[in-house]
Amino acid sequence: MKKIILTLIILLSFGSLFSGFAQNDSYLKNRIFIEALYIRNLGNFGEVWSNASGGYLGYGIAFPEHNYLMMRTGLISNKLKDNVSNEDAYLTMIPVEIGGRYYFIDKMFMPFVQFMTGLNLIFESDNLVGENEDKNLVKFAWQLGLGFTVNIVSNLSVDVGVNYQNNFYDNEAMNTGFEYTVGMGYAIGN
């Protein structure tokens, strides 16, 4: 827990360091954000783990000209496909990612493209053929998507996004899928 708190302090300090880059009259502000997610898994991976749900906690730093640097972590829990019976099986991921958004306009309604990349810390009890195999993996992760931010009031905003992800898992079963997110951001340090 101490490490998590320390990490948050470092992230927030980092944001404050660069807060001067943000335009004061801009809607684009340094923000802490929290998002809920749902993923529809695809391919061979999706044939076993059909979908996933979870959330992200992150921090974004605004840069001039519509750019946004983001760091986030979270928790993602995968769900077995209905016809796969293995009640005790689990596959949980902790993403640690960095990336960015490009906002097309800087107004109350702000559509964006987003790219995130990093590592997935994977904890699983069973492999894809159903064999019990407690393993911890570290795999490359990336996703690309679209979305929009709506600035409700001065410090509060709502984010909605759709992302395609193509994360490493197994050479014959990459962790591909479409992710849908909705969340809120709170501007700080501006």
Add this chain to the structure above:
Amino acid sequence: MICPNLLFAQNGNSYNSDLEAESSLYLSKYQLNHSSNLEFRNGLAFKKNLDQKWGSVNLPSELLNDDFKPWESEKHFWLGVSEVAILEFIPWALAKWIRTWEDPAKNWANVSSDTWWRNLSNGWEYDGDNFTTNNFAHPYHGALFFNAGRTNGYNFWESTAFSLAGSAIWEHFGETYRPSFNDWIYTGIGGANLGEILYRLSSMVTDNRASGSDRVWSEIFGTIINPVRGFNRAVTGEMGQNFDNPEWSRPKDFLIAFDGGIRSIDKNGDKQYRSKEVEGLFTLNMVYGNRFKAKKPFDFFGFEFAIASNQPHFTTMNSTGFLFGYELEANKHRFDVSLDFNFNDLIKEEYSETDTVYKGFLFGSTQIFPHLSSIFPIGEKTNLVTRIGINGMMMAATPNDYYIDVEGRTNDFGPGVGTRIYAAIQNGIWNYVSVLYYGAWLWTQSQPDNSKHHIHFLILEAQYPITEYFSIGFSTGVYWRNSYYDTYEGIIGGVEYNREPSAVYKNHPIARLFFRTAIIDF
């Protein structure tokens, strides 16, 4: 990075090629331009034209069009995107409609909504392309994508998004194959490295103030170096306008050096030293900018290109480019992060009636290099320069001892991490003595995986100036690799492949004798 050549032959010395080299080069130039050795500099080959520097045939300022707005001064998103689309379409159309396929079923351009969905669902793989395709053709294609952004008003970082996006689109939608992760890194990141170098060289060559045949030739050379930029200058009418050159496009420090000599490599790497191959080696080294004054990405870069007399002729292409950094003590200590690219192909194919045997070695990487650079004066004109840092390899390639892909790949792919240490005693533009160590662990991700490689390069070089602008030098070094293979059972490309656990130790000594000359310096 480890410049290959570097590795072998000229490790980082003065005109060095390796990234290391480049740095030392830079340091040499720094000394040249800012303190001692002016008399030496005056003796450089082709020096007589250097004082003219840029644009000796320029029009007078009053004839320049002050109202002309350079195309790159504003962002042109849709033209950039359109150019990426054209760059995707041309190779796809050539494969689809022009190329003759012995087996039409193998035409990878026969894409459809089914192949697109299949690629999106199946995700990344590592492909079986050979080393040159992966490490040269893809970065060049990426450089074109990159310049679709760069020459339409976007900065280095933004343009990198163009090369990454262009490559991702190609991998998912331009081919029937599964998207290749190594292609994406080499095209997206390697393309940004090569693309910015080509962009800056093209901008340096073209002279907006020139007119007549000088202008025509400057535009032709600039377009050859950077076709996308040439296209934009043509369609926007910039080729026909006279206006000021951007200040950044004329670096205050620029050096081209050429060296030629012979290289000897032990091909078997078995410590028996009975399989020596001697070949001629000709190398072009380029250093752009001053690393101690760099502020923006690639304000400073080094580039090395080498041709060998034996196969493979295209043996080396290394580059390093400043990304960002901090001055710790003025002109003494800096912490920098560079983006490096390495292509070193010393694989020697030997043919028999039934088989092809691959000997020698290769090494490639797309990596970042966070490092500390220092200069320690040890004499009136002599300095000890050092660099020490971490090799952070996003994608690296080294030989696999057992597996050859049906498409020609003889190497493993994977990320890696290691250390690099470089030190040299420099005087003027020459390194009297230099030593480079480059080490890294590489974890195989391509099929067959379940292996790891520990690679090392150690190169010692000595150089003696015999005239003011010629030197003769000798370098010796070794590439050694310890590879550890675990059990593998699986199907690769539809073919069953099994492997027992083993360890392989290779040791390839390399030696080189060369002369070197600076042909352009200012």
